[in-house]
Amino acid sequence: MAESPALVRTSAAELYDSYVLKNYARAPVTLVRGKASTVWDDQGKSYLDFSSGIAVTSVGHCHPRWVAAVQRQAGELVHISNLFRTPNQGELAKRLVGYAGPGRVFFCNSGGEADEALIKLSRLHGVRKSGVEGKCIKVICAKNGFHGRMFGGMSATPKESVQKGFRPLLPGFVFAELNNLESFASLVDADTTAILVESIQGDGGINPCTPEFLQGLRRLCDEKGLLLLLDEVQCGAGRTGKFFAFEHAGIRADAIAMAKGLAGGFPIGAVWVGERFADLFQPGMHGSTFGGTPLASAAALAVLDIIQAEGLLAHVTRESVPWIAELNRLVADFPSKVLEIRGRGFLVGVQMASDSAPTIAALRENGLLIAPAGVNVIRLLPPLVTTRDELARSVAIFRDVLGKA
Numbered sequence: 182m183a184e185s186p187a188l189v190r191t192s193a194a195e196l197y198d199s200y201v202l203k204n205y206a207r208a209p210v211t212l213v214r215g216k217a218s219t220v221w222d223d224q225g226k227s228y229l230d231f232s233s234g235i236a237v238t239s240v241g242h243c244h245p246r247w248v249a250a251v252q253r254q255a256g257e258l259v260h261i262s263n264l265f266r267t268p269n270q271g272e273l274a275k276r277l278v279g280y281a282g283p284g285r286v287f288f289c290n291s292g293g294e295a296d297e298a299l300i301k302l303s304r305l306h307g308v309r310k311s312g313v314e315g316k317c318i319k320v321i322c323a324k325n326g327f328h329g330r331m332f333g334g335m336s337a338t339p340k341e342s343v344q345k346g347f348r349p350l351l352p353g354f355v356f357a358e359l360n361n362l363e364s365f366a367s368l369v370d371a372d373t374t375a376i377l378v379e380s381i382q383g384d385g386g387i388n389p390c391t392p393e394f395l396q397g398l399r400r401l402c403d404e405k406g407l408l409l410l411l412d413e414v415q416c417g418a419g420r421t422g423k424f425f426a427f428e429h430a431g432i433r434a435d436a437i438a439m440a441k442g443l444a445g446g447f448p449i450g451a452v453w454v455g456e457r458f459a460d461l462f463q464p465g466m467h468g469s470t471f472g473g474t475p476l477a478s479a480a481a482l483a484v485l486d487i488i489q490a491e492g493l494l495a496h497v498t499r500e501s502v503p504w505i506a507e508l509n510r511l512v513a514d515f516p517s518k519v520l521e522i523r524g525r526g527f528l529v530g531v532q533m534a535s536d537s538a539p540t541i542a543a544l545r546e547n548g549l550l551i552a553p554a555g556v557n558v559i560r561l562l563p564p565l566v567t568t569r570d571e572l573a574r575s576v577a578i579f580r581d582v583l584g585k586a
């Protein structure tokens with residue numbers, strides 16, 4: 182007879198130990214519930230969640246308006262494939278064009294998938310530019326960048342821990358120094374089709390492109406006939422106080438990858454392509470079974486509605502300034518431990534002087550969850566709805582931990 186599941190309840194820790202692939206170094210905590218910027222573990226302990234599922238839960242956990250939209254759509258139509266139209270996908274595309282400018286949108290399910298579409302777009306542009314296939318394929322990326330784990334994006338991510346074991350990689354990627362226009366310009370040749378960078382590097386340790394650098398890349402791409410591809414998977418969807426982080430530089434991209442925060446926790450990826458290049462993709466050339474389902478689109482529409490209704494871009498802009506100023510005081514007060522604060526809005530990196538792991542564990546024990554990044558960078562990604570008090574609490578926890586260590 183089958184055992185009653187209520188009687189033999191194996192702990193999540195044991196289940197992970199026995200059955201889940203070991204490709205992550207997971208923190209020893211099992212989370213069971215979330216509300217806005219707070220999550221609870223299976224022992225009832227609460228945490229401020231400044232990891233946000235790595236910049237995903239943009240409107241916080243279980244926002245009532247988001248929950249209502251997803252529940253309503255789940256009872257109406259969840260999935261129908263891209264062989265047919267749905268109102269939600271069309272509406273979401275229109276709203277994203279509203280943010281990005283004249284162009285068209287392709288939907289998929291993740292940041293990695295969005296980046297693959299950017300890379301495929303660069304190949305199509307290369308074919309159009311050179312008149313032959315397979316020649317004009319060179320894409321210039323930034324050192325320290327991160328573009329996901331699929332073969333294209335992985336090849337565009339010059340990090341040993343990402344690439345090791347998976348070679349040979351996709352050819353055609355070369356790497357220049359971030360914020361060094363000359364470094365990018367010197368790599369352009371007749372076989373170059375595109376430049377691909379994150380407007381603010383996330384996984385690499387929160388390294389923002391300067392406005393002058395992005396403006397310079399825009400000019401370089403215009404002069405040389407290259408696509409400017411911006412990976413906004415992490416820094417987009419309102420995280421810096423503008424919908425896209427590159428807006429701070431006052432430029433336009435030729436194509437943009439989006440994902441993480443766009444649907445507030447529902448898996449989604451999207452690629453906006455500017456109207457000059459939108460016809461490069463013709464029927465049959467690309468696709469994604471789950472891309473832009475009515476349910477995923479409803480979740481994203483709810484996020485965009487909440488961002489607007491609650492004025493979250495203005496909230497992030499306003500509240501991030503004093504918060505980042507307070508974080509900067511940690512540099513002054515603990516100079517041997519905290520070297521620098523980088524980033525913008527609710528996308529902030531605290532550069533530690535040495536191994537950040539003990540600090541990360543202590544922050545967790547004191548009720549603050551964060552996401553590590555780069556080399557000893559503590560990445561703070563509060564949900565866009567995080568209150569002033571919660572931001573202040575995060576600094577207080579940090580101060581406590583640094584003071585005791």
Ligand SMILES: *Cc1c(COP(=O)(O)O)cnc(C)c1O
Pocket residue numbers: 290291292293294296327328329330379383384412413414415416440441
């Ligand atoms: C997370 C991330 C990706 C990959 O997204 P997945 O959804 O994990 O595939 C790509 N680019 C950037 C900038 C990211 O931060």
